[in-house]
Amino acid sequence: MKLQKKFKLTLFAGLGLMMGALGFADGGDGSGDDALTAAAHPVFTAEQAEAGEVVYQQSCAACHFGQLQGDDFAAALAGGNFRNYWSSRTLEQFLDYVRTQMPLGQPGTLSDEAYAQVVAYILDFNGYPAGEVELSADPAELSHIVFGLPTE
Numbered sequence: 001m002k003l004q005k006k007f008k009l010t011l012f013a014g015l016g017l018m019m020g021a022l023g024f025a026d027g028g029d030g031s032g033d034d035a036l037t038a039a040a041h042p043v044f045t046a047e048q049a050e051a052g053e054v055v056y057q058q059s060c061a062a063c064h065f066g067q068l069q070g071d072d073f074a075a076a077l078a079g080g081n082f083r084n085y086w087s088s089r090t091l092e093q094f095l096d097y098v099r100t101q102m103p104l105g106q107p108g109t110l111s112d113e114a115y116a117q118v119v120a121y122i123l124d125f126n127g128y129p130a131g132e133v134e135l136s137a138d139p140a141e142l143s144h145i146v147f148g149l150p151t152e
């Protein structure tokens with residue numbers, strides 16, 4: 001029953017992704033039971049994304065710009081290339097990267113809460129769905145969530 005529901009959610013995100021998502025989230029234990037994509041299953045709240053926009057404007061926009069478009073220096077945090085790159089990766093990897101590398105030159109200087117908020121904002125901006133459950137600030141809790149590709 002549980003598995004069936006997950007398959008439905010994943011199918012919703014597209015058949016092609018199913019293989020990648022399940023394969024990646026397998027974690028080597030062979031079960032694949034924890035696979036979940038942020039594209040098909042809301043993993044943050046709208047309030048979190050709103051708070052994240054403020055964090056983004058203060059701490060990220062100077063380099064990544066207002067539409068998250070980036071430039072030759074700082075990578076884009078929105079758009080097809082960004083989503084394709086992260087689609088098969090986990091939110092744990094993303095949060096870890098942001099926290100240990102960003103803001104460039106001052107990594108780790110935001111609160112855990114602010115890092116989760118800014119990640120929620122980037123997801124929201126890229127068309128990932130918001131829902132009832134807040135995105136955890138604990139990277140370990142995000143290890144089973146793969147980005148997937150949102151339907152546009």
Ligand code: HEC
Pocket residue numbers: 056059060061062063064073074075076077082085097098102103104105118
């Ligand atoms: C001082 C400029 C600067 C600031 C401020 C900054 N970044 Fe970056 N960011 C960069 C640069 C430059 C890169 C590319 C790094 C590389 O290629 O090694 C980057 C890369 C990234 C990436 C990787 C993108 C990808 O798909 O490869 C993410 C995610 C990111 N930044 C998020 C953030 C967030 C979130 C903030 C605010 C908390 C932030 N950055 C603030 C300069 C900045």
